[in-house]
Amino acid sequence: MTAAPDAGVSARVSESLLRTLGGADYVDPAVFAAECERIFEAGWFCAVHASDLPEPGSFRTVQVGRESILLTRSRRGELRGFFNVCRHRGAQICTEPSGQARRSFQCPYHAWTYDFDGRLVAAPNLTSMPDVGREEYGLRRVHVREWLGYVWVCLAEEPASFETTVEQEILDRLGAMSNLEAYDVASLQVGRRITYDVAANWKLIVENFMECYHCATIHPELTEVLPEFADGLAAQFFVNHGASFGEGIEGFTVDGRVGLERLPGLTSDRDRKYYAITIKPQVFVNLVPDHVIFHRMFPMGPDRTVVECDWLYLPEVVASGADLSASVELFDRVNRQDFEACERCQPAMSSRAYADGGVLVPSEHHIALFHDWVASHVR
Numbered sequence: 001m002t003a004a005p006d007a008g009v010s011a012r013v014s015e016s017l018l019r020t021l022g023g024a025d026y027v028d029p030a031v032f033a034a035e036c037e038r039i040f041e042a043g044w045f046c047a048v049h050a051s052d053l054p055e056p057g058s059f060r061t062v063q064v065g066r067e068s069i070l071l072t073r074s075r076r077g078e079l080r081g082f083f084n085v086c087r088h089r090g091a092q093i094c095t096e097p098s099g100q101a102r103r104s105f106q107c108p109y110h111a112w113t114y115d116f117d118g119r120l121v122a123a124p125n126l127t128s129m130p131d132v133g134r135e136e137y138g139l140r141r142v143h144v145r146e147w148l149g150y151v152w153v154c155l156a157e158e159p160a161s162f163e164t165t166v167e168q169e170i171l172d173r174l175g176a177m178s179n180l181e182a183y184d185v186a187s188l189q190v191g192r193r194i195t196y197d198v199a200a201n202w203k204l205i206v207e208n209f210m211e212c213y214h215c216a217t218i219h220p221e222l223t224e225v226l227p228e229f230a231d232g233l234a235a236q237f238f239v240n241h242g243a244s245f246g247e248g249i250e251g252f253t254v255d256g257r258v259g260l261e262r263l264p265g266l267t268s269d270r271d272r273k274y275y276a277i278t279i280k281p282q283v284f285v286n287l288v289p290d291h292v293i294f295h296r297m298f299p300m301g302p303d304r305t306v307v308e309c310d311w312l313y314l315p316e317v318v319a320s321g322a323d324l325s326a327s328v329e330l331f332d333r334v335n336r337q338d339f340e341a342c343e344r345c346q347p348a349m350s351s352r353a354y355a356d357g358g359v360l361v362p363s364e365h366h367i368a369l370f371h372d373w374v375a376s377h378v379r
Helices: 005-016 027-038 162-174 202-210 218-224 227-231 317-318 325-352 367-379
Strands: 044-050 058-064 067-073 079-083 099-100 118-124 144-148 149-152 189-198 271-277 283-288 290-300 305-313
Touching: 027 290, 027 367, 044 058, 044 067, 044 162, 058 290, 067 149, 079 144, 079 149, 144 162, 162 271, 189 317, 189 325, 202 271, 202 290, 202 305, 202 325, 202 367, 218 227, 218 325, 290 325, 305 317, 305 325
Parallel strands: none
Antiparallel strands: 044 149, 058 067, 058 099, 067 079, 144 149, 189 305, 271 283, 283 290, 290 305
8 A cells, every 4th residue: 555645745845846837828829819919019029130121221021929010221221110011901011021122112912102211102093092191101110229239129009118128137137237238249240140940839938948957958068068057057047147167168169169259348257157148028148258149039820939049249250251150059059959849848738638737846936937927918
């Protein structure tokens, strides 16, 4: 006969575990629609690197929640963002992900034409249609601003405070904005970009990035460079904590060999450290001595997320044609390992065995704060 478990032991175990979200939160189209409306389409969303829009008429289209957003520069070089929707019959203005418009944007359906400030400038028989106001029927704008060298958009009528939402994430993680400013991220250039199409819910990817309980299991290269990660420590939980390079590790590279030119603003105490930051809902920033790794997630559905990852270096490093492969390969491997793990979880989110969710062990308890944040927006 099996002895009954000790009540005190059961209590201690339950206190060390927290519940996750339920499986439906990762697969239900209605949940995803609510997240689109109340998170991605309501707050600040990091869309493109400023260098993706080098001159007037350069454009990129990005998916923000359920909306296609058209980003460009005006004739004066100012950033502009619009809903990618013609005001006539609703056709998409730009169907390509990026390009260069010569003089204007023209709807491919009925040729309504808009300048780079979104003003309606031409349409067939426009002069005989006095009720069609050029300003009134211009493209609908979205709020835009540039920060850290990236273009951020907000689709809400009245944007949330950038300082108390986006910038507050930096303060919560690093303790002071100066600890990020030392990397001068806005001055860095994109040395490499890799886009990943991940068959997993966006929240699984955020949760994965926030913890390192899995690091010893699936990240041999990373734990070789950052040995403390093998112990499952959640570095992001501790304010201004950076994981130290291991003994004999010379750089944040796939084999630990020396990296590239150190970022000039760093003090000696950050010369051998790695910092990870989550900026909810869809940005991850990784800071190392010679470059910055910047992820942007684009949730496309409850079970699909596109992740665009930039490796940022000093302009002179990029211009020199230096070999970036050792630093790129390290985090590219980490990304692929992480995304494979997330894709392994996604099918089980619809299992009856996971209907009530799973559990978070103590080193993952900070993920519960993320779950609370999501719930506060959609419930």
